[in-house]
Amino acid sequence: MASSRFWPSSGVAIVIERLGRPLEQPIFDELAIIGVGLIGSSVARGVRRRKAATRIVLADRSEETLRRAQALVLGDETTSNLAGAVRNADCVILCAPVGAYESIGRTIAPALKSGAIVSDVGSVKAAVISALEPVLPTHTHLVPAHPVAGTEHSGPDAGFAALFINRWCILTPPEGVNSDAVEKVYALWEALGSHVEVMSAAHHDLVLAITSHVPHLIAYNIVGTAADLEQVTRSEVIKFSAGGFRDFTRIAASDPTMWRDVFLHNKDAVLEMLGRFSEDLTALQRMIRRGDGEGLFTLFTRTRAIRLGIVAQGQETAAADFGRRSADANGARLVRSSASDDA
Numbered sequence: 603m604a605s606s607r608f609w610p611s612s613g614v615a616i617v618i619e620r621l622g623r624p625l626e627q628p629i630f631d632e633l634a635i636i637g638v639g640l641i642g643s644s645v646a647r648g649v650r651r652r653k654a655a656t657r658i659v660l661a662d663r664s665e666e667t668l669r670r671a672q673a674l675v676l677g678d679e680t681t682s683n684l685a686g687a688v689r690n691a692d693c694v695i696l697c698a699p700v701g702a703y704e705s706i707g708r709t710i711a712p713a714l715k716s717g718a719i720v721s722d723v724g725s726v727k728a729a730v731i732s733a734l735e736p737v738l739p740t741h742t743h744l745v746p747a748h749p750v751a752g753t754e755h756s757g758p759d760a761g762f763a764a765l766f767i768n769r770w771c772i773l774t775p776p777e778g779v780n781s782d783a784v785e786k787v788y789a790l791w792e793a794l795g796s797h798v799e800v801m802s803a804a805h806h807d808l809v810l811a812i813t814s815h816v817p818h819l820i821a822y823n824i825v826g827t828a829a830d831l832e833q834v835t836r837s838e839v840i841k842f843s844a845g846g847f848r849d850f851t852r853i854a855a856s857d858p859t860m861w862r863d864v865f866l867h868n869k870d871a872v873l874e875m876l877g878r879f880s881e882d883l884t885a886l887q888r889m890i891r892r893g894d895g896e897g898l899f900t901l902f903t904r905t906r907a908i909r910l911g912i913v914a915q916g917q918e919t920a921a922a923d924f925g926r927r928s929a930d931a932n933g934a935r936l937v938r939s940s941a942s943d944d945a
């Protein structure tokens with residue numbers, strides 16, 4: 603598990619969170635990771651650091667990505683042959699955009715060995731089960747997972763071993779799946795520093811729709827609207843971008859392929875939450891039009907309490923950290939936080 607140290611200085615504390623020592627016993631003999639981008643390369647780095655697998659095989663469709671993975675020494679073998687990559691794997695983790703899962707599943711299915719665990723990191727879960735369950739052989743175990751951690755960057759250079767420290771990882775095993783397989787995937791994410799929770803895929807999708815998917819949609823929309831405003835030139839948008847807008851631009855810089863797939867594969871939950879969001883937005887509009895200061899104040903007080911709750915649970919720092927890329931190369935995450943957090 604991760605360890606932390608504090609250095610209180612003039613009003614600011616630096617917290618260094620590190621992955622723990624290598625495990626005494628690897629969880630898997632051979633782990634195959636398909637898709638060596640931000641998340642796949644972070645998993646590979648974390649697994650190597652903690653020796654959670656004896657051997658790591660990395661597969662990707664892009665030769666350039668595989669060359670980078672080799673140069674960064676992220677695994678023991680790199681290949682563009684997905685079926686070959688999984689042949690001896692005890693566990694396979696799909697780390698590509700979810701829209702590619704079904705075709706990847708079909709490609710690897712004939713090569714999977716008996717008892718192999720197939721997991722993933724996709725940001726939606728019901729669609730992942732619908733895509734994979736019908737194409738995977740019955741002698742394998744499907745244990746979907748979603749690490750609720752990330753940045754707006756992509757590719758193998760963007761990953762870092764400490765990405766998952768202190769973050770949640772949600773497992774959504776389909777009913778009746780082998781419990782040993784679930785325990786192994788659970789142990790893997792704990793080894794990467796995550797807190798792990800198990801829930802149904804449908805519940806995951808609803809929760810993530812409001813906490814992650816709709817916020818991303820709002821960010822894409824607000825940045826798109828600002829860019830389209832006729833009277834505001836592009837340079838003014840950039841020049842006067844205040845804190846709020848800047849935060850939105852960071853989120854709106856997230857990978858277009860990944861997020862297109864998220865919205866196409868969590869349609870129902872996102873539309874449900876968007877409907878509620880629109881109703882609340884209309885209510886806010888009314889408050890502004892009617893000069894209902896008390897209504898606005900009450901709402902803003904409630905929302906501030908939610909932010910404070912998130913900081914108190916260690917899921918965010920109180921200090922501004924627009925980049926979120928607070929990590930070093932040695933599997934440590936540097937987190938700035940104001941001294942008042944320590945009280």
Ligand code: NAP
Nearest residue numbers: 637639640641663664698699700702724725752753756757
């Ligand atoms: P990424 O940095 O773009 O990496 C994805 C990698 O998968 C790329 O190297 C891509 O190759 C490769 N790929 C795409 N299609 C493939 C295929 N058919 N076969 C083999 N490799 C393929 O994306 P990411 O941010 O790591 O996201 C990966 C997954 O993690 C997604 O399912 C996403 O929902 C999930 N996730 C992301 C975040 C986040 O914040 N980014 C957080 C949690 C979970 P190309 O470069 O050639 O496209």
